[in-house]
Amino acid sequence: MGIFNSIISRSSDKRTMPPHESHLDILVVGAGLSGLATAISCAMSGHTVVVLEQAKELAEVGAGLQITPNASRLFSHWKLPEKLWKDAAEPTSLTVHRYTGEILAHEASFDQNIRAKYSAPFIDLHRVDLQQALYARAQELGVTFHLDERVDSIDFDTTTVTTLKGKPLSGDLIVGADGLWSRCRECFYGKKDDPIPTGDLAYRIVLTADQISDPELRAWVENPTVHFWIGPGAHAVGYSLRGGKMLNIVLLVPDDLPPGVSRQAGSVEEMMRLFVGWDPILTKFLTYVNGVDKWRLMHHSEMQSWINDKSNLVFIGDACHPMLPYLAQGANSSLEDGAVLGSLLSHLKRKSDLPHILRLYEKMRKSRGEAIVRETFKQRNDFHMPDGPEQQKRDQVFLSQLGKDLKGAFPSRWTCPEVQPWLYGYDAIKEVEKVVGQNPELLFGKSARL
Template sequence: MIGQLHSPSAMAAFRTLIVGAGLGGLMAACSIRLESNHAVIVLETAARLQEVGAGIQLTPNATKLLLRLGLAESLASKVAEPVSFTFHRYSNGGVLGHRANYGAEMKEKFGGPFWDTHRADLQMALYEKAQELGVEFQFGARVTAYDFSKPTATLATGETLEGDLIVAADGLWSLARETFLDHPDPPLPTGDLAYRIVLKHAGITDPDLKRFIEKPSIHIWSGPHTHVIYYNIRGGTMSNMVLLAPDNLPPEVARAPGDIDEMRAIFKDWDPILKRFLDMVSSVDKWRLMHHDEMTSWTNDQSTMVLLGDACHPMLPYLAQGANSAIEDGVVLGRLLAAVRTREELPGALRKYEKLRKPRSSFMHNYAENQRHVNHLPDGEEQQKRDEILEKEFDEPGEDYPYYWLNPQMQEVIFGYDAYAEVDKVL
């Protein structure tokens, strides 16, 4: 049956069904309502928003958009702004690269702060803002089928919801993507997995570790086929660590409990400080890192469905741009849809969305592969050349600097991007 609450006669102006209450879907919902009176209904499989995931890095290209949305106050106590960024030799912790006053520098250069936070904190802030803006939510709403010709989404309960457009923000395992392609399309393994660790500072008594966590900071250790990134979250009261290592999960498993001894064995010859952090870990999961091949198009011929975020361009994690890219998508798509008044205007709006977003996502997908290579160099000639550049450009990173976080050219390309301004150019 068609849900009466969402029947065409109840439409305020233009009605969008957003499938998925992740960061991209929520940002799209907020952006539509911020600039229009269109009806927005978000369908979320989970019964309620829960604290899932771990830390994420929000770079100026995304934080500028969050500030525009008015989230500064709600996020103030949840984020940590790094005072420094340091690259380490994996074996002894030796400093290969360092940038003091990193957060302040990024804010001055690009007009937005560099924030480290927990994904759940950002999701909740976006959810509360969406509610404030009048977005409607249905939780426990698992979509089991689509009919893009109408378009409709049918739930596991049998209820069918109809709108003018379906925005599929349903993630890596997107049913909408497979329906659009008309064949199964499981995500592909990258060859890496991630151990994700969150430690409360209140439980840290080791004096060396206490000095290490004293101020919010970012640290990266690069090693053979493996690297580790560390940063602080929740106002600097917790440490988040992501350990990237070769994938050894069974083919059919995407996430599983990790063996602590196995994890520590991988890093047994690494920086003693890092190993002391790992000695504090009591349990850990390991996650297979996966992606998809690039898509030709993100929308169907009828312009009744469009994909967003991981559903169309899952970001490899080596640039830490997955969340940032989904936020950009949400703003671009949301603002374009806010300007739409009838279904006849949809094709033009969705073409603009693809034109603005596809080249950038394709570039970052490919550049992430390059960063992965740099991060995981085994000891040898290429690693030595990398470290020579780091030493030579220690004080003033140049355009050949191997880590994009400090490379001035790549900072400009990634951090300097303004999704809001890009939409203004085409509206």
């Protein structure tokens, strides 16, 4: 169909293509993490994939990402470049501090404990390193990219996307992976659909170890750990990147940006004033900051469906379940989405089964994605409590289990024995195998993987 007829796979891999009646031409809108994950997963399933991205280049921008086992386990499955693991930092401990510095929770041997429980690591990465690894793998698999192309309209009768430059691209399925400000979502609804402020904003900071002259602070960077500071109406998180050569700090504070502004240059002095009286370790790190941006944290209300009536548009990632960064699951759940959709499509027997496959994807992913969104708001509540009786009760729960094996609900979901297994124990590939086993009519033999 359309542009896809002229595409010859550039992949050097020998992979089995599904039978012609089940082969799809897939158009992925967006080359963020969710779009790249989808492109890789669908290409590994033997389908032809074209990615449309509004940026002129996949530039080296961004900050840190915390990749939890539910996503890191996918990297080996996708055969991402070995360099990615060398670019990672694996934290050896996780600590929650009261904003003044007092330790409320501490898990030593965090790296070993996570690997033992989930057979996959918890790693901290620079977003650029992950994006470039995904991009390289997608290209290796023969995925075609069209950069500097923004969606103008979608004709659902012909499954055709037309860009602002007037370029039409047609296929069998459109994947809306274009994030919080999704144009695909607006085409789906037939109206403007701006995201809603959450009431919080983020200062995102990246420092290099070479910038930091204080030997105590430099040791924090070079020996990867994760630290949270939780205080009235705000919290901070810091962790190492690139094997201890960089430090990522995120400050989550009340939103004071003007209406209609989602990002703005911030004032270092204003930022510093917000953290007067906080742990001297944190505030010393902030003295090394030369400039900073303020990012409004936004979300959307839940969508009734992630699939259109014609079953030729499906949503993924922030386009359908944007979430606060308070559990670091925005990127991780987007990677899960891509893995599930692509793996399900490896079991497509005939194109007429596509609606069924998409409904299975929605059934598998929608309830989980939206439950994580709700959990992030609960985490904000527990990390942003004003000083007072509720905060004192929270701290007592923390301190009563300090140095012990955690039991029951816990104010930090990062180590909570009820929430952590649900988040980190998820295995997208196994979940697909389980669902396909329950829907045997989809099977046409072994899935076409590399």
